[in-house]
Amino acid sequence: MTNLPDNTQPGAGAIYDTVRNQVVLAQGYRNVKLWRWTPSTAAYTQTGTWYSKTMDLSQIENWT
Numbered sequence: 001m002t003n004l005p006d007n008t009q010p011g012a013g014a015i016y017d018t019v020r021n022q023v024v025l026a027q028g029y030r031n032v033k034l035w036r037w038t039p040s041t042a043a044y045t046q047t048g049t050w051y052s053k054t055m056d057l058s059q060i061e062n063w064t
Contacts, residue, residue: 006033 012028020038027033 006027008025008027009029009031012026014023014025016023023037023039025035025037027035
């Protein structure tokens with residue numbers, strides 16, 4: 001993802017608009033900011049580093 005103009009907050013969310021080829025992101029928690037990002041190329045990176053803590057989801061029986 002691109003560099004954002006500010007930090008995201010709890011409750012942030014993002015969608016990918018396939019028609020306009022854009023990512024739209026809501027900043028979250030009491031913020032009404034919406035950011036829109038359009039990739040400048042279709043040459044996306046193939047590798048990267050995951051920085052978030054991983055969680056074992058193997059014991060989940062059901063998603064509601």
